[in-house]
Amino acid sequence: MTVRLRGRIGLHVLLMAAALAWLAPLLWAVFTAFRPYDDTQKHGYLSWPKSLTFSNFTSAWSQAQFPGYFRNTVLVAVPGVLITLLFAAAVAFVVSRFSFWWNIPLLLLFTAGNLLPQQVIITPLYRLYLDVPGLGSGSGKMYDTLLGLVLIHVAFQSGFSTFVLANYMKTIPHELTEAALVDGAGVARQFFQIILPLCRPPLAALATLLSIWIYNDFFWAIVLISTGSKMPITSALNNLVGNYFTNDNLLAAGALMTALPTLIIYFLLQRQFISGLTLGSGKG
Amino acid sequence: MTARVHRLTKRDKVVVAVMAGIPTLLALCLVWLPAIASIVLSFTNWTGVGGLSTITFDGVDNYKQLFSINPQFWPAVEHNLIWLAALLLVGTPLGMFLAYQLDKKIRLTKFYQTAFFLPVVVSTAVIGFVWKLVYDPDNGLINSLFHTNKPGDYLDWIGSPHLNLWAVLVAAIWRHAGYLMVLYLAGLKSVDPSLKEAAALDGAGGWQAFRHVVFPVLKPINIVVLVVTIIEALRAFDIVWVFNKGAQGTELLSILITQNIVGEASRIGYGSAIAVVLMVISLGAIIPYLWVTFRRERREGNGR
Amino acid sequence: MSVRRAPSARPSPDHGPSALWTPSRRALLAGAAAAAAGPLLAACGSSSGGSGGGGSSSKTVTLGSNGSDAVPKKAYAALWAAAGKSTGDTLKVNVKQHENFQNQINSYLQGTPDDVFTWFAGYRMQFFAKQGLASPIDDVWQTIGSHFTPAIQALSKGLDGKYYFVPLYYYPWAIWYRKSVFKQHGYTIPANWDQFTALLKKMKGDGLVPLAFGNQNQWPVMGTFDQINFRLNGYQFHVDLMHGKESWTDARVKKTFDMWASIMPYHQQGAAGRKTEDATGFVRDKKAGMIVAGAGTAVQQFTTDPAALADLDFFPFPEITPQWGMDTVEAPCDGFMMSKSPKNKTGATKVLEFFGSPAGEKAYLDLDSSELAAAKDFDNAKNTALQKKEAALITGAKNLTQFMDRDGNPTFVSTVMIPALADFVRSPNTFAATKLSNIEAQKKSIYASS
Structure with a gap:
């Protein structure tokens, strides 16, 4: 028994040390963010704080125009998540409920596309955006529009969701739709009234996951958006990096504020998030 | 099964076509068309300014130059491979180890799990910023703690080519291990608890029980982990871009592409050639896995 | 000024990027995308042809x-x-x-x-x-x-x-310092390279970082190269080198790197992880003796402290070859x-x-x-x-230069010189002997193709 107890204590010591080491970088950022710039300049960053302040957060909020960037992110992420789920569910429905010869190539097309590095497609994509009309831009181009960002997110993120949803839909007994078919329900009704409601768990999980992924994306906007005020928050964080003057305390506050919404989503929807991640691998 | 297709009415056929067609068209136009265009462009010389008529084809010139005189190319390939090795050999076992320990139903599991998992939720760009605060040569946490920010015994985590790749890899592993921990935790949940109990009571040490009882169960997950890890290693970009723009020892293929085609420089053909190299490696890893997976599922599906 | 460049790279002015695609191909793409995005795009029938141009009534x-x-x-x-x-x-x-x-x-x-x-x-x-x-x-x-x-x-x-x-x-780019620091240690403004290196040595002996240095943004290091190169080899050579007319394998370029390498031990360590503005902070805080920087970077670090600002001064990069004196200023x-x-x-x-x-x-x-x-x-x-x-x-300057990334071909500077100079900072002593031919090879391929 004592051996076991000792083992347990050892395990706790180990895990606690590891957990603290894991949190250290984030805690260091929190510590830095709460200290006045002058204090750290005078006494160094690793010093006992003379005072703590919220002013880094407030000035990052106003100086870097965070509210506007958050708004852009919402305008990209919400439609992005909804359309991705709709499209992915539609494709998943087709490949899982019918057997066409092109089912596997289609799944490959979506999933493999999702796994390509973003840089691989960026130049032609950007040229394409210059020539495709887009809504909501004075120039009439898809380039430099939030719609353009939404579409590339949808096209790029559909892969994983399709993969997950197709796996899930395969587990729904065919008898369910069969019965509806006998009742004369068309494909559209089968999809919207029978299959989609049954897919609520994976849809919730995917929605959580996609929100965080789209929120966290850094690359698309720095290439496809050229108006500073249209940047989503993650890409706009760079605005706090000065050319002549950099204030690390301010930067830390900005980085934490940028991370905050994803942390909130995570804590609120932890279960969905984790089940979302494991959905893809569950079937393995 | 094929019978079902025949039963579709004309209207249903249209519905199916729309449901599969629109998303497919979008993916084709925005992902695959550009991917193919990248391949074509890699055989050309183009500044990216002006019409398509200003593109000139120059065969494999870009590749020749890339392989011969670009001093950053081979280091970038090497760093991508080191990145992959580090995630596989350090990040993966670490994630597996943490999952195994946290699966033991001990107290504070929730706290530990959250601590290890937080980095996965935060964007990699923010992670780059956060770790820069840790590694800053003058004011960073590490150099302040160990007083290695004085002339003479200076540790240059961000700049020194002997240190910076490892420094940034620590950040990458930090994130990756949490991710894999969750995947493995899910896998461990499916291990029959009585099996674990039995192994523990048998007096089999932790390692023995793990090796003979748990590890075999995790096998299918390992395949997923392998693919996830390969993709992460090839996609690595944000952390390094924010950390030091891929200079001096942290060159990566994704960063070379970005510098050649999205920066002030515009060597579209040349940058595309690097993109093609990265694409070939990625698809080489992805397609076989997916093919096997889907084929197996289809067989299983038919057998049901 | 004539940089070799194919004249065909110029687009016809009234078409711009929209002339990129032949009509059929363009219609196809636009149509495909519109169909793909369905209702989102359907409303948008207007073509993207040309970018404005009219709109004269707009205020x-x-x-x-x-x-x-x-x-x-x-x-x-x-x-x-x-x-x-x-x-x-x-x-x-x-x-x-x-x-x-x-x-x-x-x-x-x-x-x-x-x-x-x-x-x-x-x-x-x-x-x-x-x-x-x-x-x-x-x-x-x-x-x-x-x-x-x-x-x-x-x-x-x-x-x-x-x-x-x-x-x-x-x-202007110059060498910035605090008058009080120079006074305290009895330093004098160096007029030539020998006096400069002697001063560096002396500062190091006095426990100061002789030259504060931060190159995280990767462009500041170019400033030092420019200064040494046009002081050593003269304005014309420097400009011709920037414009691709002189070779990077030229013995004069090698000499520039050799001289620079000889003073690298007096540069602040850890430059790659430090911003140039933070490096300037070391001069402000009297931990470093001098910094090679542009006026904007230098002055802005001192503005928060009026006493320090009054103490800030500069001198031009010292003479190296008497023939050229200090006739060139990077401005x-x-x-x-x-x-x-x-x-x-x-x-x-x-x-x-x-x-x-x-x-x-x-x-x-x-x-x-x-x-x-x-x-x-x-x-x-x-x-x-x-x-x-x-x-x-x-x-008072006879010649003005801009900066390496403003005088040179942007593609060449951003993809070749930036990593090359970072490489120099990493291993200054072996750089000139081993890397210059590679720079020249890459330069040739870029200038030939752009």
Whole structure:
């Protein structure tokens, strides 16, 4: 028994040390963010704080125009998540409920596309955006529009969701739709009234996951958006990096504020998030 | 099964076509068309300014130059491979180890799990910023703690080519291990608890029980982990871009592409050639896995 | 000035990027995308043909700015306000993070450029003008021409002899130090290389970091190369090297790197992880003796502390080859350009005329005293002593250079020189012997193809 107890204590010591080491970088950022710039300049960053302040957060909020960037992110992420789920569910429905010869190539097309590095497609994509009309831009181009960002997110993120949803839909007994078919329900009704409601768990999980992924994306906007005020928050964080003057305390506050919404989503929807991640691998 | 297709009415056929067609068209136009265009462009010389008529084809010139005189190319390939090795050999076992320990139903599991998992939720760009605060040569946490920010015994985590790749890899592993921990935790949940109990009571040490009882169960997950890890290693970009723009020892293929085609420089053909190299490696890893997976599922599906 | 470059790279002016695709292919793509996005795009029937051009009735002038830092941001805001008042137009400003702005310049100018945008003089300006991405503004210069010296006028012209640039301010690169530190240790201003190296040695002995150094943004290191190269090899060689006419394998280039390598031990360690502004902070805090920097970077680190600012001084990089003396000063000039087809050309012209007037310069410089007005008839009475000294340095120079990334081909500098110089900082002693031939090989391939 004592051996076991000792083992347990050892395990706790180990895990606690590891957990603290894991949190250290984030805690260091929190510590830095709460200290006045002058204090750290005078006494160094690793010093006992003379005072703590919220002013880094407030000035990052106003100086870097965070509210506007958050708004852009919402305008990209919400439609992005909804359309991705709709499209992915539609494709998943087709490949899982019918057997066409092109089912596997289609799944490959979506999933493999999702796994390509973003840089691989960026130049032609950007040229394409210059020539495709887009809504909501004075120039009439898809380039430099939030719609353009939404579409590339949808096209790029559909892969994983399709993969997950197709796996899930395969587990729904065919008898369910069969019965509806006998009742004369068309494909559209089968999809919207029978299959989609049954897919609520994976849809919730995917929605959580996609929100965080789209929120966290850094690359698309720095290439496809050229108006500073249209940047989503993650890409706009760079605005706090000065050319002549950099204030690390301010930067830390900005980085934490940028991370905050994803942390909130995570804590609120932890279960969905984790089940979302494991959905893809569950079937393995 | 094929019978079902025949039963579709004309209207249903249209519905199916729309449901599969629109998303497919979008993916084709925005992902695959550009991917193919990248391949074509890699055989050309183009500044990216002006019409398509200003593109000139120059065969494999870009590749020749890339392989011969670009001093950053081979280091970038090497760093991508080191990145992959580090995630596989350090990040993966670490994630597996943490999952195994946290699966033991001990107290504070929730706290530990959250601590290890937080980095996965935060964007990699923010992670780059956060770790820069840790590694800053003058004011960073590490150099302040160990007083290695004085002339003479200076540790240059961000700049020194002997240190910076490892420094940034620590950040990458930090994130990756949490991710894999969750995947493995899910896998461990499916291990029959009585099996674990039995192994523990048998007096089999932790390692023995793990090796003979748990590890075999995790096998299918390992395949997923392998693919996830390969993709992460090839996609690595944000952390390094924010950390030091891929200079001096942290060159990566994704960063070379970005510098050649999205920066002030515009060597579209040349940058595309690097993109093609990265694409070939990625698809080489992805397609076989997916093919096997889907084929197996289809067989299983038919057998049901 | 003739950089080898295929003339065919110039697009026909009235088509721009929309001429990219043949009609059938373009219609196909647009159609495919519209169908793909379904209702989202369906409403948008209008073609993207050309980028504006008309819209003469609009009273709004759009403006793209890289002034994202606190000090320039405020100063630019004052300038926009003054311009709006003077011209009666509404200015719509698009501010982007300084380095993002530069990184995106290619796609921005081809995609959705603002009518007027901030940019830099030198080949960096001519490069984009040559590709048809900017409008010639000779008409603006008919109004503002008399405010500028011939040197500045020449700096504002494209390779075709037309004006493309309206200068706002410039600033010299020099070696910055604190007078009190020099006084305390009895240092004197070095007049030549030997005195300079002796001073470095002495500072090190006194426990100071001789040369503060930060190269995280990767461009500051170019400043030191430029200084040593034109002091050692003269203005003409330096400019020819930047323009690709001289070889990087030339013995003179090797000598530049050798001399630089000999003083590298006196540079602050950890440069790659440090911002140049943080490096300047070491001079301000008296932990370092000197820094090679531009006036803006140096002065802005001192503005928070008036006593330190009064103590700040500079001297030009010391003479190396007596033949050249100190005849060249690196004085980068920042200003504005007009994009290729502005929506409101008349408005943009008026705004640019205001930017090039003493009143425009005053609006900006009242709030940013780290720079010098580019106009010769600007009222200098309010200038600080430091500014007056900077101005004297520049007006006394025989030749002005911009900066490596402003004098050289942007593709070459950003993809070859930036990593190469970082490589030099990493291993200065072996660099010249092993890496110069590679730089030359890459240069040849880039200059041949662009």
